Every structure is written in structure tokens, then in C-alpha cells.
Amino acid sequence: MPRSEPIKAVRGVRDLLPRDRPLWRATERAAAEVAMRFGYQEIVTPIIEHVELIERVGEDTDAVSKELYRFEDRGGRKLALRPEATAGVVRAYFEGGLNQGPQPVRLYLVGPMFRYDRPQKGRYRQFYQLDVEAIGSASPALDAEVIEIAAGWLHESGISALSLQLNSIGDDVCRPAYLERLKDYYRPLKGRLHADSQLRLERNPLRLLDSKFAQDQPFKVDAPRITDHLCEPCADAWAHVRRLIDAAGIEYVHNPYLVRGLDYYTRTVFEFYPAGASGQQDALAAGGRYDGLAEAEGWPSTPAVGFAGGFDRVVDVMAASGVEVIAAAAADVVVLADGGQEIAAAEVARICRRVRSVAVDYEAKSLAAKMRSANKLGARWVVMLSAEEAPRRVARLRDMASGEQAEVSWDEVPERLA
Ligand code: AMP
Numbered sequence: 099m100p101r102s103e104p105i106k107a108v109r110g111v112r113d114l115l116p117r118d119r120p121l122w123r124a125t126e127r128a129a130a131e132v133a134m135r136f137g138y139q140e141i142v143t144p145i146i147e148h149v150e151l152i153e154r155v156g157e158d159t160d161a162v163s164k165e166l167y168r169f170e171d172r173g174g175r176k177l178a179l180r181p182e183a184t185a186g187v188v189r190a191y192f193e194g195g196l197n198q199g200p201q202p203v204r205l206y207l208v209g210p211m212f213r214y215d216r217p218q219k220g221r222y223r224q225f226y227q228l229d230v231e232a233i234g235s236a237s238p239a240l241d242a243e244v245i246e247i248a249a250g251w252l253h254e255s256g257i258s259a260l261s262l263q264l265n266s267i268g269d270d271v272c273r274p275a276y277l278e279r280l281k282d283y284y285r286p287l288k289g290r291l292h293a294d295s296q297l298r299l300e301r302n303p304l305r306l307l308d309s310k311f312a313q314d315q316p317f318k319v320d321a322p323r324i325t326d327h328l329c330e331p332c333a334d335a336w337a338h339v340r341r342l343i344d345a346a347g348i349e350y351v352h353n354p355y356l357v358r359g360l361d362y363y364t365r366t367v368f369e370f371y372p373a374g375a376s377g378q379q380d381a382l383a384a385g386g387r388y389d390g391l392a393e394a395e396g397w398p399s400t401p402a403v404g405f406a407g408g409f410d411r412v413v414d415v416m417a418a419s420g421v422e423v424i425a426a427a428a429a430d431v432v433v434l435a436d437g438g439q440e441i442a443a444a445e446v447a448r449i450c451r452r453v454r455s456v457a458v459d460y461e462a463k464s465l466a467a468k469m470r471s472a473n474k475l476g477a478r479w480v481v482m483l484s485a486e487e488a489p490r491r492v493a494r495l496r497d498m499a500s501g502e503q504a505e506v507s508w509d510e511v512p513e514r515l516a
Contacts, residue, residue: 110215110223120423121413126208128254129228129407133206136247138230141205143186145212149176151185154394165213167223179212182406183229184388185395191233192397201234202402208409220380220411230385231404233392238335241366241387241403242342248370248383248405249348255412256421257382259373263353264343265325266336267304269364269389272329277303279322287317307355323354335365362390366403372415382415383407427476429457431515434468435483442488446481446508453512454479473498479515 107113114122130140149168167179180186187205190196196203207229215221230247232240245262252260268276280303288296292311299306307318328336343350356367367386371379385405392400431454435443443458450456457475459468465482472480482494487505495514496503506514 110217226409233402236401262350265356432472
């Protein structure tokens, strides 16, 4: 029979190996700590959702459909792997009755998201996000609060040089009139825009402002700015959010080209980049207010604000900026036993585990070879057991740093490891 090729990982996904995990764990811990410090509670929602939930609320419908991992299950249900968490978190807020309790409800989620994007460095088909949502309040103070959480998380992950970009995109009171102005501005320029932008001009003119096409760039500077055309409540909220961010000591720049493509996004939009990042780079975290989302999902109208941060990207930036996390050895103690002493070795290990992490080397190798492995694993102590020592319930304890070695009774070992 021909030998088949070994089966490799699916395109666009990757393993996070034990050597990768310390940096990840540091930023995951920072995320949970900062969120909890602000009174946010953890929520876990399923990775699979109904396709309709995602498509009804998805960003720029074409892009979402193109990037969506969709499939039919065995019962013929049309399902999707979630491309982001917010739609599911809002669904869970209503289905779980969280809308009945005190508002706002402050939630955070950490988990994998899936997008059928073209894989490239920093872009994966399975990637991981921190998602922070404050649901059930229109207060601009919460916009500033989630921005402070994002900044706190990135700082505590060791990324201190950050650039925060901020904008307001108004609401359904002031935005329609602004969009007419924007179209009036762009219509005479239509023939000079990229073909995709020409399509957007009537369908989704706001997206002309964040067009990445070179030929569209010269026209942006003279385009009308929505922050000059906000209704009074939106203008008040815009001023309020900026005052609160100033008071929190967080620097930002107003980026009038920062937008979102769907009607349910309202008012505040923001993105965090590493300081000095070029415009083509991915944001570390992106968020804003989405007062129209609950209704788009078919629930009662409910204001909310939040952000999603990308762990993959954050870990890359941590590594590039020299953030070091000391990787703990797999085990503090390695127990090495002569052949036939497995039961004794397991018992000594059990005793040592009261105070330390312990691995047992059960392999049929020489003591010298086992000692070399223990050293490579980074063990601080080695406990050796021979056929002669085991019946007397004694072992040799070696301190790997000093090389000191002594015979000790099994029950004394934990004190020596303290
Ligand atoms: P978004 O949900 O598109 O606003 O993205 C929020 C964050 O998730 C971004 O700032 C990225 O850091 C991260 N992200 C989005 N898509 C991917 C991807 N395909 N691979 C890795 N990280 C991603």
C-alpha cells in the first residue's frame, strides 16, 4: 500500500504551541483583569450561529458573505462560524434575559473568530479576539469607558506607544442629510474614482471616506466632514466623549475618514494602532457605538457600545517591541527512576506535587540521558530513585542550579522544594 502524505493543518489556520503561549497568556490575562476591574463579566457564546444572524447585521454585505464560513449541518440548517462576537453577544443578552436586569450590562468575551479571508501575515482564517460590550445605555460615558478599557488592555500587554483615532458618524437623524451632501460632493468626481468606489457612491457613500484606493485619495481632503453636520444630541455626545477621554489622560487624533458601513452604527467610532503604524496596517482594536444593532437583529431597540481587539496582532506587536514573558518550565521537578520503579516514582511525584509541578521520566534510558532531558526541560530539581533506595523510602534530591545533591526521605522532599 502506498504511504499517504501526513495530514497538515487547514489553510489559513495555525497552532499555538507551548512556546507561543506565554505571550498569549500574558495578554489574555491582561484582558480579563482590565475588563473585570471595570466591572465587566465574562460571557461565552457559541462559535456557530444562524447565518441570518450574521448576514442581517454583517458589515458591507458583499464582504461578509464572501468571508463567511457558512455550511449546512446534518439537519439542513444554514449555519456560520462567527466572524465576530457582537451579533452573538447581543443575541445572548436578550435570549438570556440580561435585558431585564440593571442596565447597562457590561460583558467581555475571549475566543476564536473565523473569516474566509486570503491568508497572509497577520491575517488568519481562525483568529482570536477580545470583545468588550456595554449594552443598554446611550451614555457617552460608556463610549469613553470602553476606550479606556482598550487602552488599559494594550498598555498592560506591554504596548505603550499607541495611537487612538476617533470620529463620530452621527445617527439616523443627522446622517441622511450628511450623506446627501457627501454624494453631491462626489458625483462630479465619479469618473475619477476607482470602479469599486463608483459603485459605493450611491450604495454606501460613507465608505468612500475610508477607501484604500490610491486614485481616490486626493478627493478626501475637501469632502464634507460629518462632525461639522451633527444634530445637537450627536454633537453633544461627540464633545462629551472627547472631554472624558481627555480627562482619562488618553491621547487621540480626530480622523474624519474613520467610518463604518452600516446604518446600525451610530456616533462614536474608534481604532487603536501601534504608534507610527502606516495607514495600511491592521488596527489592534476597533469599536464604536451600535445603537441600531439590536433592532436589526429583531429585538427591541437598545443602545450599546463596544470594541473588538485582535490577539494575533497584539501578540505580534508585543513580540516585535521586545515584550518578554519568562516562560515557566513545563515542570519544576523531574523524577527519574531506575527501571521497574514506576510505582515508587509515581508516589514520590504525588508527594512533590503538594508544593511543585512535577513530571516523571518513565522512559527506558540511562540515568545520564534522563538527567540531560531534565536539564533541557528547565527543571529546578531532579529526584532520583534507584531500586536500592525505593524500598527504604528515600531518594536523592539534586538542585540543578547549584549541583548539590543529598539523600532525603520521601516525606521530607516537599520541605526541601519550598
Ligand atoms: P474587526 O472585527 O474587523 O473590526 O477587527 C477587530 C480586530 O480583530 C482587528 O483590529 C484585528 O486586530 C483583528 N482581526 C480581524 N480580522 C483578522 C484576521 N483575519 N486575522 C487576525 N486578526 C484579525
